[in-house]
Amino acid sequence: MASICSSDMHEYIASLLARGEMQVVEKEVDPKYELAAVVSQSQKQSDKAILFKNVKGSQFPVIANIYGSFSRMAEMVGAKEEGLNEKWLSIFKGFSQTNNDYINIVPEPDDLQSGKLSELPSITWREEDAAPYITAGVFLANNPDAGTPNLSFSRCMMLNDDSKMFCCIDAPHDLAKYQSAAEANNESLEVAILIGAPPPVFLAAVASLPIKQDELQLAAQIAGGLLDMYACEHIDLLVPAASEIVIEATIRANERVEDGPFGEFLGYYCDVNKGAYVLDIKNVRWRKDAYYHGLLCGSREDLTALAVSWGNRIYRDLVDDFPGILDVTINPTLFGSIIKIDKQSEQHPRDVIDAVFRLNPLYNRMCIVVDKDIDIHDLESVWWSYLTRGNIDTRTHLFSDLPDVENTNYEFSGYLGIDATMSLDAKLKRSSTPGEHEINLDDYFST
Template sequence: MRNYLQKLKARGELLEVHREVNCKHELAAVTDAAHRRWGKPILFHNVTGSKLPVLTNIYGSRERLAEIIGIGPDEFCKQWSNIAAIAEKRSMPASVPANGDIKYVECKLSDLPLITYSERDAAPYFTSAMFLAKEPETGVQNLSFHRSMYVSDTELRCRLAPRHHLTLYHEKAEQKGEYLEAAMLIGPPPTSFLTAAAPLPYDSDEMEVAAKLQGAPIAMRPCKHIDLMVPASTEIVIEGRFIPNERRAEGPFGEFMGYYTPVGQNAVFEVLGVTCREDAIFHSILCGSSEEVLTLELSVAANIYQRISAVLPGIVDVTCQPFVLHTVVKIRQQYEGHARQVLLAVFGAEPTWAKVCTVVDEDVDIYSMDDVMWAVLTRSRPDKDTLIIPETPSFYRDEHKEHWGRLGIDATVPFARRHEYERKKIPGANTVDLSAYFDSE
């Protein structure tokens, strides 16, 4: 991670804050305001309560994420949905032993920046930590993100979402009355960050995929308190285990939808030890920012693209804009009714996130909601081109059924009259040099 950080700094793409910043609310407030204005990563050098600098928003743009794996920012669906296949083409060992160049020190959780983000958060939270764990029966390694509430130096409480692989691992271990060992990685190699969010099969070894995406083996070192190997370059490693058949109060917490999740009985993680690089950098993710939501949007879009492309022709691209619950599909129309079939395919392919879906033609920029809404307003009839599917669940954490139902919008041009919908063009408008016409101010 720090190598990529240095690359961004050399290009002038890093914001640095040297004045003291409070871990409680102030750091989150500065992050939120600066991200909305500039969209650049931020390095806070002086944070209250800890000697460690805090880095945030390093993975907060499509361009930066694409650069990490060497693709274009508009190629995620075609490339990321086949991320495991791409990795398999690279024949190489997935890991090598660390050479000992990096020095580590042992510390406590309370030595780390304990960041409180939102006004009603119950406690400081670890938001960027990636859990590394082994499937209890096969030993396959999984990487995943789960927020963790700080309770003490020996206890975190983690919200494990239904159907996530780590949740299934924990449940399998619990059935045998066993602990599930896991390592929380803060600041691991960038390809592992992406792999943790990618739609990979249950039996994929995600550390191997991360290594092959990197194009080189990942140097690994053993943990001190649990039977796991972790990437040696990781800034901070929190070692521990999930206690079987134990749930304790966690929350409230200001989460990615912009609301507070209420107090819930959630998994308990017993912390057995913490190791840091001598000059460690703490990575923080502001929940609801693009650094958190973008990877989810890319994962959902890639999964939908892969599934609907397998059953329907003419699928050009998929994204989730301006939020993960809205899927936008770009198609090259093949026949009358094509868009309606796409709508139904999307709802069938993605039962959790595809609450609303809009289908547009290939001349629409699906990464611009202005262009998508222009297509909706100029190409669809509300009484004919809107599909409502009632009483259908979607987002899993929805006890009041506020996310039930589906809305589909066909914003494509009439198939038989496509020639009437050629978009106007002004020659030179996109390339004109305005400084030749106006005085700069």
Template sequence: MREWVNQLAEAGELLVAERAVDPRFELAAVTKRAQQAGNRPILFRNVKGTRLEVVTNLFADARRLRSLVPVKEGPFAAAYASMLDAAESRVVAPTREAPAPGDLQQGQLSDLPLITYHERDAGPYFTAAIVLARDPDTGVPNLSFHRAMYAGPRELRLRLGDSHDLTDYQRRAEEAGQALPVALLIGVPPAVFMAAGTHLPAGVDEYALAAELAGQRVDVYSGAHSGLPVPSATEIVIEGRILPGERRPEGPFGEVLGYYVPEAPNHVMEVECVTWRRDALFHSLLCGSREDLAPLEAINAARVYRDLSRRLPGIVDVSCAPAFMNTTVQIRPQYREHARDVMEVVFDSHADYNQLCCVVEEDVDLSDMNAVMHAFITRGRVDARTLVISDRAGFYRDTQSDFVGRVGLDATRPFGREGEFVVKEVPGLDAVRLADYLTRGSRI
């Protein structure tokens, strides 16, 4: 990550805050205000209460995300889907043993930036921390994102989502009466960050995807306390274990959907060791911001694209923006019910996230929801082109059944009547430079 930040700085993209900022609300407020103005990454050099610098908004820009995928041809969804295929079929070891960095320093949790993001948050949270663990039975490493609440100098409280492999690992370890060794990684190489946010089949190592994205094996060293394979370029490592049979209050916290999740009894991590590199960068992520949503939307789109391409013809591209629970699919219609078949596959491909599916043709920008809605409204009967599926469970974090059900919108042209819906164009539009025609005028 440090190398990437330096590259962004050299390209003139990095914003730098020299002024001292308070990690309680002020840092998040500055971050959000900067995000409202654009997607440039931000480096906070002077955060009160810590010697470490904080970097944020690294993954907020689609162009930067695209640069992380070595396949440059075609849309992002197709390129990233090819990385998934390569990772799942990889036979070469994805990691390479390396010595621990020579500049590692040891300290306490309280030495790190303790950032409180939202008004009702229960306290400071580590939001960009990746949890590294091993399958208790097979030993296969796993990388995944889970929020971690600071509860004291040697305690973090973790929220483990029901659909994550880590939750299964912890359950099996707990059933055996064992604590689960884990390491929280903060400030990892971009390929590792993207891999950790990608749900892979059980038994597939996220490091395999990271290696495919990076174009080389990931250098790792053995964590001093956990023995887990830690990426050598990681800025900060928190080692410890998730305790069996122990749940303590965690939350409330302002989560990805834009609302607070309430306090609940959640898992407890006993911290055993905290290390960081010299001049380490602490990665902060404002939940629900573009840095949170952009990678999630892109990764989900790739998964859906792969499922669709394997089962149906004519798939051009997929977008899961905005808000990642919406999926828009661009197709070349092959038959009358093509759009409806697309919706069914989408709703089956990722139960957690696909609440709404819109299907468009190549003459509609699938990333522009105004254009998508215009196509749906103007291309035929809306009642006949709406698919409603009731009582299908959705997002796992849904105690009130608010995410049950699906809606599909067919915004394609009526099959066989495409000539009636030719989008009007003004000849010569692309060649017009307004500066050649218009000046700032005075009063008439």
């Protein structure tokens, strides 16, 4: 199956509209709470993307929930849901074999328009958020030492000031390391913030690669071709030509400010972050009829994007070292991984559970291992296998903190491992009806 990942958000939105995968809101919505409330409520009913055509106070249509569907994420890389991990793995393998020659430098688009930060939608997402925030801005920066491009996310707190914003970059992230390297020389760090980034660029930004690896190159690998890039006007960076909106900025050296509170991905407000950075805005430009991507943190879109990336990291960590690893998901809760195996021995599930917690302690608080016939994307099926295939006591493993593994799960301790497989000599035979999977109900029901 070829990738249908469009390298252009405009094209991708047109295709979502054409196939009825996008809900359109014509009526005016208030960017303070109302837009977020619609996103939140809509995600409870459907995983369709949303296009807000009329957002009060701004000329920009706002798109949301673009990445809020596992099947769309799989389709973007040319896979089906159950083949998503394998496909990602092949992209990673292919990617490490390619050379650096993946950029096509092009003139800047003819339709670029300059404007001000205050012309962008000012969206307040949650009741106690300190201000409106840009939540889906992909940060592109080059390593000040090695030059390697990095893609990541950092929420930007809008200050009612066209010249600056505050942003939050967690210390372990590569961008924070780039910033420290620049600061060591008392220099600011140049960043381009892409809103409505081309889908392959967004996907590469969600993935986390070792600091020496080039995440733009990963984007090119996902796109399956060269990345058209043009030079920024005020900073020394190339940016993907298909980006809807580009903010050129620098992060001030040796200055920290406060951002937040803000409703984060875990569904709670963070405390005020005293280590936020100051972004000096150098330039704001957008394509004609640009879409502004707004992402409700903690919602399906946020969690699905992270689940694809983190789940695949677990899959990559396991698949070469363990026999019989078939698939991994961390949907629907980021804190629990579900691993499908072709069971090799009675010890096999337990070994997999141990490895998952050792290799990926971050955010991983529960691991369930299931047999190969179980649909890991269907929690009902996962729990059914746990409760009907064997002992509860001997298949449930509670750990305190793991020796030699740093507990990175915030302030909480403990891990839960569940072996939901059946014993290799179990006589359980799953019932089925011939033809049930091939039936087309439209051939039977008249209304």
